[in-house]
Amino acid sequence: MLQTFSHIPMAWLAFAVLAAAGCAAFLAGRATAMKISASGSVMMNSQPNYHGYFAAMWTVLPAALILLAYSLFGSGLARSLLTQELPDGFAGMDGVQLSQYLDRVGEAAQLDRAVWASEPLFAAVTERFMTLQGGLKLATMLAAAVAGLAGLAFACRRLNASFRARTEVENGIEWALFACAAIAIATTAGIVLSLLFESIRFFTEIPVFDFLFGLHWNAQTEEDFGAIPLFFGTFIISLIAMCVAVPVGLYAAIYLSEYAGPKVRAWIKPMLEILAGIPTVVYGFFALLVVAPAVSAAAVWLNGLPVIPDEFFAASSTNALAAGLVMGVMIIPFVSSLSDDVINAVPQSLRDGAFAMGATRSETVKQVVMPAALPGVIAAVLLAVSRAIGETMIVVMAAGLRPQITLDPTAEITTITVQIVALLTGDSEFDSPKTLSAFALGFVLFALTLVFNLIALRVVQKYREKYD
Amino acid sequence: MADTTTSTVALEETKAIDTKVDCRNINVFYGAKQAIFDVSMAIPSRSVTAFIGPSGCGKSTFLRCINRMNDTIESARVEGEVIIDGEDVNSAAVDPVLLRSRVGMVFQKPNPFPKTIYDNIAYGPRIHGLARSRDDLDEIVQNSLMRAGLWEEVKERLAEPGTGLSGGQQQRLCIARAIAVSPEVILMDEPCSALDPIATAKIEELIDELRERFCIVIVTHSMQQAARVSQRTAFFHLGKLVEVGDTEHIFTNPTDNRTQDYITGRFG
Ligand SMILES: Nc1ncnc2c1ncn2[C@@H]1O[C@H](COP(=O)(O)OP(=O)(O)OP(=O)(O)O)[C@@H](O)[C@H]1O
Ligand SMILES: [Mg+2]
Numbered sequence: 173m174l175q176t177f178s179h180i181p182m183a184w185l186a187f188a189v190l191a192a193a194g195c196a197a198f199l200a201g202r203a204t205a206m207k208i209s210a211s212g213s214v215m216m217n218s219q220p221n222y223h224g225y226f227a228a229m230w231t232v233l234p235a236a237l238i239l240l241a242y243s244l245f246g247s248g249l250a251r252s253l254l255t256q257e258l259p260d261g262f263a264g265m266d267g268v269q270l271s272q273y274l275d276r277v278g279e280a281a282q283l284d285r286a287v288w289a290s291e292p293l294f295a296a297v298t299e300r301f302m303t304l305q306g307g308l309k310l311a312t313m314l315a316a317a318v319a320g321l322a323g324l325a326f327a328c329r330r331l332n333a334s335f336r337a338r339t340e341v342e343n344g345i346e347w348a349l350f351a352c353a354a355i356a357i358a359t360t361a362g363i364v365l366s367l368l369f370e371s372i373r374f375f376t377e378i379p380v381f382d383f384l385f386g387l388h389w390n391a392q393t394e395e396d397f398g399a400i401p402l403f404f405g406t407f408i409i410s411l412i413a414m415c416v417a418v419p420v421g422l423y424a425a426i427y428l429s430e431y432a433g434p435k436v437r438a439w440i441k442p443m444l445e446i447l448a449g450i451p452t453v454v455y456g457f458f459a460l461l462v463v464a465p466a467v468s469a470a471a472v473w474l475n476g477l478p479v480i481p482d483e484f485f486a487a488s489s490t491n492a493l494a495a496g497l498v499m500g501v502m503i504i505p506f507v508s509s510l511s512d513d514v515i516n517a518v519p520q521s522l523r524d525g526a527f528a529m530g531a532t533r534s535e536t537v538k539q540v541v542m543p544a545a546l547p548g549v550i551a552a553v554l555l556a557v558s559r560a561i562g563e564t565m566i567v568v569m570a571a572g573l574r575p576q577i578t579l580d581p582t583a584e585i586t587t588i589t590v591q592i593v594a595l596l597t598g599d600s601e602f603d604s605p606k607t608l609s610a611f612a613l614g615f616v617l618f619a620l621t622l623v624f625n626l627i628a629l630r631v632v633q634k635y636r637e638k639y640d
Numbered sequence: 641m642a643d644t645t646t647s648t649v650a651l652e653e654t655k656a657i658d659t660k661v662d663c664r665n666i667n668v669f670y671g672a673k674q675a676i677f678d679v680s681m682a683i684p685s686r687s688v689t690a691f692i693g694p695s696g697c698g699k700s701t702f703l704r705c706i707n708r709m710n711d712t713i714e715s716a717r718v719e720g721e722v723i724i725d726g727e728d729v730n731s732a733a734v735d736p737v738l739l740r741s742r743v744g745m746v747f748q749k750p751n752p753f754p755k756t757i758y759d760n761i762a763y764g765p766r767i768h769g770l771a772r773s774r775d776d777l778d779e780i781v782q783n784s785l786m787r788a789g790l791w792e793e794v795k796e797r798l799a800e801p802g803t804g805l806s807g808g809q810q811q812r813l814c815i816a817r818a819i820a821v822s823p824e825v826i827l828m829d830e831p832c833s834a835l836d837p838i839a840t841a842k843i844e845e846l847i848d849e850l851r852e853r854f855c856i857v858i859v860t861h862s863m864q865q866a867a868r869v870s871q872r873t874a875f876f877h878l879g880k881l882v883e884v885g886d887t888e889h890i891f892t893n894p895t896d897n898r899t900q901d902y903i904t905g906r907f908g
Contacts, residue, residue, distance in 0.1 A: 434714070521751040527712055528747075529764045529817065530740035539763070544754040 175299065177306035186239045186316070193235070194228040197324050201227025204331050214333040222337040229344045230327035235320035242312040247278065250305040257300065263293070277301050367618060370611035377605050383612060389575035389586075391595055391606050399588075399613065401575035405492070406587040408579075409567060410560040412496025413503055417560075418553055420500075421507025428508070429515040430537050448505035452565040455502050459570035464494035471582040486583035490572035493581035499566050507556050514548030515541060551628040558624035562617060564589040588613050660685035660855040661706055661825060666720035668701050668710065675701045679720075679881040681874060685824075685855040688847060690866035690887065692859075693876035694902065699859045702876070703827050706857065707743035708736045724825070741768050744818035748830040750810035752802035752817075757794050760802040760813055761785060764821035780820055788816035789846050808839025815846065819854070826850065828858040832865065844869050863903055867891050875899045 202224035209216045251274055258270075265273060280298045331337070375383070378397045386398015424444070428437055471487035474480055518541050526536040542549070572584030573594060595610040661683040668676035676698045683689050683706075691699040701710070708729060710716040721728045729739050741764065752760050761781045764770070771777035781798070785791040790812045794805070802813055811831060818826055828847075832840040847856060847869050860866050866873055867887060874884040875898070883890065883899045894900045 519751070521747060521749055522753060524709065524712070524747060525751040525753065525814070525817075526763075528707065528709060528740055528745035529767070529821065530737045531763075531767055532737055535767055539755075539767075540753050 174306035174310065175302040177309045180309060182239075182309060182313075183243070186313075190232050190236055190239075193320055194232040197231035197327070198224035198228040200324070201225070201327065201331065204328055205337075208331065208333055212333050217334050218337040218339075222341050223331050223335070225341045226337040226344075227324060227327040227331070229341065230323035231320045232323075233344075234323045235316040238312060238316045238319055242308070246308055246312065247305070250301065250308055251278065253304050254297070254301050258297075281305065364618065367611055367615045370608055371615040373603070374605060374608035374612045378609070383609075387577065389591070391591065391609050394604070394606050397605070397609055399616070401577050402586060402588045402591055402613065403616075404577045405571070405575070405585040406561055406589075408492050408581070408585060409496045409499065409571060409587055410557060412493060412581065413499035413560045413563075414553070414557060416497055416500025417503035417507050417556055421504045421556075422511050422549065424504070424508040425511035425515055426537055426542075429512050430533065430541065444505040444508055447501075448509070450502075452502065452563065453569075455498050456565045456569035459494050459498035459566050460490065463498055464490050464570050467491050467494045467497075467582055486578070486580050488572060488582060488584040490570055490584055491582045492571060492585040495567045495569075495571035496581070498570065499560055499563055502563070502566065503556050503560060506559060507552055510552035510555065511545070511549050514545045514552065517548070518544045547631050547634060551631045554624045554628035554631070558621040558628075561624070562589065562621055564593065568593050588617050592617075658685050659683065660724065661857075662721075662723040663702075663705070664721040664723065666702065666705055666718065666722070668698070668705065668719075669717045670713070671715045675879050676705075677879045679876075681881060681884055683825075683855060683857060684872065686851060686853070687871040688851050688856045688858060688869050689872045689874065690858050690860055690870035691874050691876060692861070692863065692866050692902070693882075695861075697876040698879045699876050700829050703829055703857060703859055706825065706827055707740050707745055709740075709745065711736055741821050742823050743825040743827060744821065744823035746811070746814050746818050746826065746828040746831045748833050750807060750814050750834065752805070752810050752813050754801065754803060756799050757802045757805070757813065758798040760817050761820050764817060768821055770821060784816040784820040787819060787846075787850070788812045789842055790816055806839075808835045808842065811835060811839070811843065812846070815843070819850065823854065825855045825857070828856065830859050830861065833861065840865070863891075863905075875902060877902070 202220045204227075205216065205218075205220035205223035209220065254277075255270075255274070262270065263273075277294070277298050278301070280294070281302050383397050383399055385400060386396060387400050388396035388398045389401050390396040424440075428440060432440065468487045468489050468491060471485035471491075475482060475485055475487060522540050522544060523536055526540040531539070567587045567590050571587060571590060573586050573590065574584040575586045575591070576583065578585065592610045592613050595606055595613075600607050659682040663679060663681045663683070666676055666679045667674065679702060691703065693699055701716075704710045705718055705720075705722055706724075706729070708718075710718050718730060720730075722730060724739075724743070727734065753763060755763070758781055761784050762771075762777050765777060765780050771780055782791065782795075785794060790809060793809060794813075802810065805813060811834070815826075815828075815831070832843055835843065844865065847858065850856060851871075858866075858869065870887045872885065873887045873890040875882045875890065875894075875896075877898055883894060883896045885895075890899065891903060894903065
């Protein structure tokens with residue numbers, strides 16, 4: 173009997189029952205409130221609807237919490253109950269084998285009986301597991317139902333004319349919103365902490381100093397973990413990208429907000445937004461198939477010139493320049509739309525003032541509008557930089573894998589993000605220094621972008637203070 | 641009927657006074673909507689002319705015709721002639737940039753540039769190349785601030801941003817900025833509407849002093865202010881010029897009923 177329970181699709185059922193219970197509780201609460209208001213001559217503190225929401229809240233929440241707890245811990249609990257029932261050294265298995273065996277049991281429990289009928293022992297264990305799981309489910313559902321009813325009873329007893337249902341519901345809403353915010357923060361904190369712990373594990377094996385200041389990176393053979401070439405590659409490619417994105421994006425924004433008429437603007441703005449919507453992998457293969465070969469062909473041609481020594485340029489088929497240029501194009505709409513917002517926020521009265529002084533349009537832009545918009549533009553650029561540092565797909569495809577420190581833009585070069593991808597793709601043990609170094613790199617990446625974003629935020633805040 | 645009589649009155653007076661700005665048959669449109677209807681008016685030099693009238697009647701629009709600030713509004717179209725010293729400012733030969741160095745403007749809301757107090761004043765002289773040396777420029781800045789009555793308050797803090805001053809000080813800074821390029825005409829669009837009575841009194845005093853050297857046009861919603869600072873007053877209503885004449889005359893003995901009603905506060 174209990175085994176059939178183990179197959180019930182709990183999530184959907186729970187959702188439907190909770191919704192129905194919530195509606196019923198709402199109606200009950202509202203009806204109670206209406207009865208109170210009809211009978212007494214006193215003013216109700218809150219509208220009947222709020223009493224309804226209050227009752228629904230107290231019915232759904234306790235039940236939902238119990239169901240949530242089951243969905244998080246239920247299968248783990250069933251499994252550990254089963255493990256305790258099994259004798260030590262069951263079927264001569266050690267810990268790892270047992271764990272794999274239990275994984276199979278868990279999978280089999282979802283399937284048809286026929287699949288495991290051929291192995292009597294396995295079948296018996298699986299059936300026992302299903303019984304346990306079914307029992308747990310049944311217990312959970314009963315508990316949820318009891319909790320819901322108790323909540324409803326509690327809520328209904330509190331309803332009376334002077335009860336502040338509105339305030340209670342407001343509080344409930346506040347808590348729900350807080351819970352959402354807390355989930356976002358907790359997730360971020362969890363990611364950062366796991367990055368931090370894995371990085372610390374890495375640094376117990378490889379000294380921090382060697383990692384941060386070492387000049388050689390050779391993680392595949394687990395010999396050298398000096399990350400300077402990766403930092404350098406990231407820096408060079410971001411620099412090239414910013415050299416493209418900042419002037420083009422900024423001038424585009426100035427053109428759009430100060431010069432373009434409404435018709436031109438109505439055309440160009442959506443175009444830029446399309447540019448922003450192109451997936452980075454598309455930019456990536458554009459960089460790899462079009463720009464990189466063009467750069468290397470140009471480098472070969474330059475090498476052939478009499479004034480330039482042979483082999484002066486590396487002319488590699490994947491190179492820093494191609495990745496940087498394409499990344500720059502990718503970031504243009506980012507810079508231009510942020511700067512456009514900032515420039516538009518400069519009060520029109522300043523422009524009028526400058527025009528009335530007899531300033532030309534470019535004088536107005538250069539001497540009045542841009543100084544006023546500068547903090548915001550700086551913030552936009554910093555955000556763009558952190559974007560460039562973290563960009564992965566384009567560099568994975570077009571920058572190459574060779575960690576080297578060179579100023580030759582036609583050489584193959586590699587970045588932090590590329591190495592993280594390279595380290596984590598393919599089979600490798602989870603706690604080897606090679607894998608752990610990816611966490612350390614990720615941590616550095618996170619710290620860098622965090623710093624840039626924080627500075628940008630600070631700059632924007634300062635700017636706000638000045639203009640309000 | 642009233643319209644024809646006033647325009648003949650205005651024409652007769654035109655001959656008597658020393659005209660600086662002569663506006664003839666001005667029509668202004670915002671898109672298809674007409675905001676100013678066939679307004680003609682002579683504005684005398686070395687005196688203050690006040691524009692009064694209910695909100696939305698086109699005072700600002702008409703004022704902005706004089707330095708072609710309506711050019712900066714996409715939908716605005718201006719017809720008619722604005723003659724300053726014998727030349728129509730709307731003719732192709734006139735460069736609006738140069739025109740605006742001769743016709744300064746002060747706005748309703750103080751709008752100091754995001755620069756230091758010094759640079760705010762020096763802005764105009766710099767872009768128009770009025771100062772030959774650093775000392776020249778210092779002198780222009782000091783003179784302008786003195787004439788705007790702001791020198792004593794800011795002489796210690798010329799290097800601080802102009803946005804850090806109080807509202808009244810900012811407005812006087814904007815006036816100083818406008819007179820730094822020695823314009824011939826100064827247009828003021830409700831310069832005191834954001835200020836308290838003391839700051840207003842200071843600016844009115846300043847306007848009275850400036851009158852000796854400049855031709856000043858001021859838009860105001862305050863009858864008392866118009867009566868205090870101006871020598872001539874023009875009353876606008878629904879985009880039309882109803883009446884223009886000596887301030888004393890307009891306030892004591894207006895020709896048109898609408899003017900009478902407006903200045904006694906019966907509408908508007
Ligand atoms: N940029 C614009 N676009 C379209 N219509 C405008 C524009 N500016 C003003 N108008 C219209 O032109 C008319 C005159 O406006 P204007 O600003 O000259 O009035 P005003 O007399 O200065 O009013 P106020 O005393 O409130 O400043 C109004 O009907 C206004 O709606
Ligand atoms: Mg106005």
